[in-house]
Amino acid sequence: MLLKSTTYLKDVCFSFALFKILRCRFAKYTVAEAGFMKAHDFLWHMLLEDSDSKRILRVIASELSFLHDYYYSSLPISYSKNWLPILSIFIPLLSIGYCLLGTFMLMRQLVDYGVIPQINGIFKRKQRGQIVCSVKCTPSDYQQKIIGEFGNLLFDVLPLISLGALVVLSEVREIASYVCSDWTKIALVCRYVSLHEYPTLPKWIGKLLECRCKLLDPWQDKMNQCSILVLHPRMALLRHLIPMPEPKKNIKVPTEVKAAIVSTLRSTRGDIRNDIKSAQQLGIQVGDTFLQACNAKGTSDALLAWHVATSILEVRYPHPTTSSSDHKSVATKLSCYCAYLVAYSPELLPDDDAWSSGMYKTTKKDASHVLGTAPTAMSMPEMEYRQLVELLLGATSKHNVLKDGAKLGEQLVELMEGEEEAWKALAGFWSEAVLCVAPSDNLEGHAEAIARGGELITLLWALLAHLGVDRRPEATATTTTTMDASGIV
Structure with a gap:
């Protein structure tokens, strides 16, 4: 019942x-x-x-x-x-009672010494200090009493009352x-x-x-955000990316993001192991064309290339329509979250931690240099988008993340029929991508994530484990786990 x-x-x-x-x-x-x-x-x-x-x-x-x-x-x-449990509650109740009793006795002492007034607003006695010295002289011809006060009684009582209040709040919690x-x-x-x-x-x-x-609740239900393309203080280019997250920002997981991920899981109808693609197969089907980061050597650089492409699409379509706003929110939030994983939690991804971290730092440095040399921003989003693509295609770097991202972004704008279709396709891609990288055997990494309040990828990792997907497909086992910082296998 x-x-x-x-x-x-x-x-x-x-x-x-x-x-x-x-x-x-x-x-x-x-x-x-x-x-x-x-x-x-x-x-x-x-x-x-x-x-x-x-x-x-x-x-x-x-x-x-x-x-x-x-x-x-x-x-x-x-x-x-x-x-x-009874003892665990009884002890805090005793502590609360002791603190309240001590506070009551201190308040009575302050009233008696005249530090605070009575209820009727009249001081009973003269204010006393922390230290009171009294000297009484009684010679034969006169009597005199000298009293000296030092400090203030409030300096003793107020810290005690504050400490008692903190103890009470702690015990109530x-x-x-x-x-x-x-x-x-x-x-x-x-x-x-x-x-x-x-x-x-x-x-x-x-x-x-x-x-x-x-x-x-120890589970924070938050997702960190990170971005490679951040507005340079000397330039007005990408002014539409001003609301973009700072290098690391914690936000509540949006409802539309949860709905998109669950919808992607439902669409598999139980065949999730075969539906999840390997790192080299991450892409979007556009008609007869399959767009993917073809130069990616592993999962981390593929995710960053698609992150750059998503940022480029945001420059091209800065103001989403009502019908595409949810799709844009899903795409941009998951894109920045995957960039955060590469930058700050690479142990939760398939690739080698040191390689992923080094690749992110190098790509981030190159992106900052490229954006710092950009001319004044254009007045139209289409012109800003074209300018950004040309800058990234001309970038020189150890890794091809920026160039691959620029190519992907350009293809998305050209092949997709309108803004709504583009954001819808990207929302589906990122929902599938985050599920693709979630299965893992790294129990220690997820244990650390749980200790610090949880990660969205840990939530999906546990969900997929219960659904029977406890490790990534065998295709991802042959990815670049032995890469060095130079990106050479």
């Missing part, structure tokens, strides 16, 4: 089951050994039948939150015994982390299932299960 009342609780329980499966993979068990076909089939059913594109990603995000807590928090240990935690929901559901004959339990269990706090 309790689980039938809300889809959210069902998803939390399913996320916990998936977390158990993923934890087995981190423990070096294989899917064949564990036999997880029921979860695999149910996940496919949810993907293909559920109309809510965000639900399946929300389930995987909750699963990764469980995994984060298991390795990087004390919540799993707290629920190993029945009395530990600790209590909220227990009450609103998905671990608590799982424990309560299990307790309810085992003790369902008690009619009074569902009421207070239901109240606790309704408590949710996104601020305490």
Whole structure:
């Protein structure tokens, strides 16, 4: 009865089951050994039948939150015994009570010493300092008392009150982390299932299960953004790229990006292993022509070439129409995210880390040099686009990323029939590309990503692993994992 009342609780329980499966993979068990076909089939059913594109990603995000807590928090240990959660909440309550009592006593002391007024606004006594020295002289002919005060009592009391307030806030957060935690929901559901004959339990269990706090969720649901083509301060060229992200920027994953990725997964209809292309096959089908970064030696330079092509298309079509705005958002956001992966998280990509990082730095340096020598910007987007393509085609570099990107961008503009078709094709390409690079055997790299709040590619990695795609196609195994910094195999 309790689980039938809300889809959210069902998803939390399913996320916990998936977390158990993923934890087995981190423990070096294989899917064949564990036999997880029921979860695999149910996940496919949810993907293909559920109309809510965000639900399946929300389930995987909750699963990764469980995994984060298991390795990087004390919540799993707290629920190993029945009395530990009660003790974990009781101790913060004692700390809060002690801090409030101490604050009350300090406030009374300040009132007694006249540092703060009474409720009626009248000072009871003269203000006292931190140190009070009293000297009384009683000679035979006169009596005199000398009192000296140093400092101010507020200098002692205010830091103590501030410290107490910080402790109270910390303990309140600790209590909220227990009450609103998905671990608590799982424990309560299990307790309810085992003790369902008690009619009074569902009421207070239901109240606790309704408590949710996104601020305490370790999964940030963010995606970093990075760009090679950044506006040079001395030039007005690419003025339409002024809103482009800085070299590294963190944004919330847009809803349209999630919808596009899930839609791409649905379109495979279970044949995802064959649908995912190798790095050398990343491209767009335009009529009878298949556009791809033909000079790419691996995944990283192919992604950067398509990133440059996407930026060129943004120069050509700076103001999207209403029908193409979502497609443009998907293409540009995923393009900049893949550029970020090459620049800052190359360990999550198929290529060698050092080679990818060195290639990005070299390409970024060449792009900055090319854009820095550009003349004054043109007044029309078409003229700016043509100027940019000519500059990039004339660039000299160890890697051909800029030239390949310029060729791809030029072909997209010429072969696509209008802005809407171009952005739609790019949105589909980037949705497929990010799925192409997501499968991986690099458990350590994804564990580090989970520790720092999560990556979109880690979310897709976990999802594809449960769908049966736990590694990249064999075609990508022969890519340039032995490349050196010069880009020579």
